[in-house]
Amino acid sequence: MKPNNWAAKAPNKSTKSSDLLFQVTENTELMVFLIAKMPHKSRVNIKTILRDKQVLVDGRATTQFNHPLIPGQEVTIKTLKAYQEKPYKGLSIIFEDQHLIVINKDEGMLSISTDKEKELTAYSILSNHVKKTNPSNRIFVVHRLDRETSGLMMYAKSEKVQKLLQESWHATKERIYLAVTEGKLPQSDGTVESYLVESKAFIVYSSQNPNNGQKAITHYQTLKSNNNYSLVKVTLETGRKNQVRVHMQDLGHPVIGDAKYGSKVNPIKRLGLHAWVLTFVHPVTKESLHFETPIPKKFTGLF
Template identity: 70%
Template structure:
C-alpha cells in the first residue's frame, strides 16, 4: 500500500503530530484511497459514513465526494462530530449548494416543476423561494427532471449560463446516473441491456418502437441486487435520459416497476412507485471538480427482500 502521510514534516506543530485526525498529503490520489490508507482501523463503510456526514475536511473545507482528487501539501482533518443537518423543506432536502448549483433529494409525490393544475409546492418553486431569501434577484434554473412519483437526486443551476453548460454537454459531464427500481416478478436475467426508440403519444404515454425515424434512442443497463419470488431490486444505469425511460423499458422486458399502473404494474406492495434516483456523479461545470452524491436506499424498497 502506498504511503501518503508525511510523519516528520519539520514545520508540523507538536499539537498536529499528536492529533490522530490530522493528515498531510504527499502525492496526488483520490480521497477515499487516502483515507483508507491513513486510517487502516476503519472499514470502507466507516470512511464513507464520515464523508456522508461531512466530517472530512480538506484544507478546512468539508468534502463528501469519495473520488475527490487530493494534491500534494493539502491537509485532511477528521471532525469528531457530524455536520449540521442538511436544509430540509416539505418534499425535499438540499444536500449540496454552492454559488453555481443546488443538489437536492426529492421525495416521491413532489413535482419537479409546476403543472397547469399545480403551480405551487414543486421542487422548482421551493428552491426559487430558497435562493431569493439571500437576494430577491436570485433565480433557479431546471437542468433535468424526475417524475412526480420518483424520489431521489436532482440538480438545479443557479444561473442560465451554468444551466446551458450542463445541458449542452450533458453526456460528457454526467459520469453516472444510477437508479434503484423495484420490479414485479423475479427477473430472469440478472444483468441486461434494453435498447429501443421511445415515442410519446397524444395521451402522454411513452412506448418503444424499433423504428429510429419515429422515436428517440434509449439505452438502459440493469443489474439485480436482490430478488425474491415476487420482486426484484435492480440497479439501473442510464446511457440516455429519456422521459419515462426506465418505466417503459422495465415494462418491455415483462417486469414493470411496482406501483406503476400506467406502465403495466398490477401490484403496489410499498404504496409508491418503486423508482429512486440513487447516485449522481458529474464534473462540476465551473470548477471541474469531480462531484459524487449517493442517497440511502429507501426503506420501503427493502421491505420486500
C-alpha cells in the first residue's frame, strides 16, 4: 500500500475548526492532492470547490486544478457554508454546475410555492439566483421536502435534466434521513414495508393491500436513544410522500413534532426529520456525487 505523504495538521488560530489544513511533503499538482485528501468527493465536487475559491495554498485562494505544489506548503480547504459569497435566508447552495443545484434547506422553508406562499420558497430563491447569470435561466423541481423537514434537495436547470433525474430517482444510490422519534424502538434496526395511500384529507396511511397504494420500503437503524427519544438513521428504498413519517408512526414511535402522524411531543419546536445524505449519479457527466449535511444541533441536544 502506498504511504500517505500528506499529513493533516491542527488548524491554526486563523483557521476555523471545521476547515481542513494539510501540509505538502512532496511535489505534486493540486488536483492530485485534493483527490487523495478527499476520496469521498468526485472530480466535479472538487472542481466546484476550486471554482468557489474554497482551496487556499499558503493562505491564498487558488482555482487552478493543475497548480504545482512543493514540500512545505500548506493547503486549506474551507467549509462550503463559511465560504459562500451570497448566502440566502432559509437555504445554502452546496453544489451547482450548469445542469443542477443541490441545496441544504432549513426547516420552515417551502420547497415550492403554494396558494398561500409564492415568494419565500426554495424554488423562488433559486429561480432568482440563476437569473442573475442570465434572465432566461430557469430551474425545475425534481423532488420535494415537507416544509418542516430540513436537509438536502436538488433542482434541475433544464427540463431535459429534470426528466433524466426523475426517471432515475428510484435508482438513486443513497437517500438517508435522520429522524428523532418518540421513545425507544423495541428493535434497534429493521425494515418497514407497506403500501401508502393518501386520503381526501391529504393524510397518508399504510395498507397491506398491494392493489391499494404505492409500495414503500424503509430501512431504519437506531444511532442513539434514551428513555424519551431515539435518533434513527432512515434509509429509503422507495421515495413516497410522507414515507418516513408514516412508517415511524406504524412502528408506534412517531417523529417528534409530527402531530399529523401521531406525535404528542415537540421538544425542539420543529419536526424531527432531516434529509441527511444524498448520493446519485450525475445524469449528464455520469459521475457519482455524494453529499452529507451536519446533524442538526437541536437533534443532538436531546441526547
